[in-house]
Amino acid sequence: MKFLFFIFTIILVFISCNKIGNKNIKDIPNDTIKIPENISVEKNCLEKVQGYKNKYGIVFSNYYKNESLGIDFDNNKTTDTVTVLKPYYQNSINDCYPENSEFDFPILLISKTINKKSKIFKIFKNVLKPNTPVYYEKITTNKTGFVISKDITGNNGFYTKTYVSFKYNNFYLDSIYVESWGLHQYEKTIRFRNKAFELSRYKRTDIDSVRNILDNQ
Template identity: 75%
Template sequence: MVFISCNKIGSKNGEDIPKDTIKIPTTISVEKNCLEQIQGYKDRYGITFSNYYQDEPLSLDFDDNKTIDTIAVLKPYYENSKDDCFPKNSEFDFPILLISKTINKKSKIFKIYKNVLKCNTPVYYEEIKINKSGFIIFKDLTGNSGFYTKTYVSFKANDFYVDSINVESWGWKQYKKTIKFKNKTFELSKYNRTYVDSIRNNSDN
């Protein structure tokens, strides 16, 4: 099995690419003049992923074993591209959240979440920050009616769970509310990127 470094052009031979590699989404069509930016693969965080994605890592010790682990967001390359490389169907292209565990000084992929980031609102800002129990996903949905959310995620029982979602609206309806899940089991794997959209729609109607 060959891992292709980020400095090499990726082989088209499928046997050279690990089966669990995160590849270019099959639903996305990339223009020829943009292909040079995304050739090849990176081997990081215990997994191989296409140069189609640019990674943004954060350090944390989520299992409190005094070993630094990593949370990384893989964003499509065109979000930071200076060229006009937006594919026509980019609205169906979502960032990927990776969580990597350090074992014997080596990274091992622990969790992959492909449907928790980005939402259906065209104009938004999203950021992840580390806290004592895990991390917080901040979403700022701008536009004519502002909507700000904080999704609190914690690590327990060897998994990640959504503890609560704090929302604040300052649009045509102004309100603040917190939805708590601490007495329920709400795995992050069951959390959907459109969950915030649903909260907003239900609260505004």
């Protein structure tokens, strides 16, 4: 029964991911990440974030604050970079919050160091969610890649760790660990084989789908 449930969960995740295909990821060196067009920000706030930065092998708007971690994901004894671009008002105490900030998502960048210079390797725009008073997300590194942790607080708490590793010149999900407490109490790990689940096909709402399945099993 557990094996069938495992297969069923993977199938559901793949079905949801196939709808977006490779739209999450771009491999365009020196691309420019601009201010999102669908976010409504007051003019006086935008005036504070004019201009661009050129870091990690890519140009991005000052609208984004960058948080980076060093990682040697391809084991060539050179430090590469995992970077999260967050809208400037996140983790801030100013009043420049757009009305639809819940749709203003962080961007995940992965850069390789080649000849002592950063070159953009992957851009993932559909993986991360913004932090809120009841939701906290962070990225940490490990020996094989990195981990995306999500912590949902409240009476019915939910905690997950998505393990991502670099292999076959790409990033893949190794496993998703989930823990729930409150009304629904369980602890499970969903594992994926080799090249079964590319990170480019993962989207931020997949964890919600997994939680819904587990809560109702």
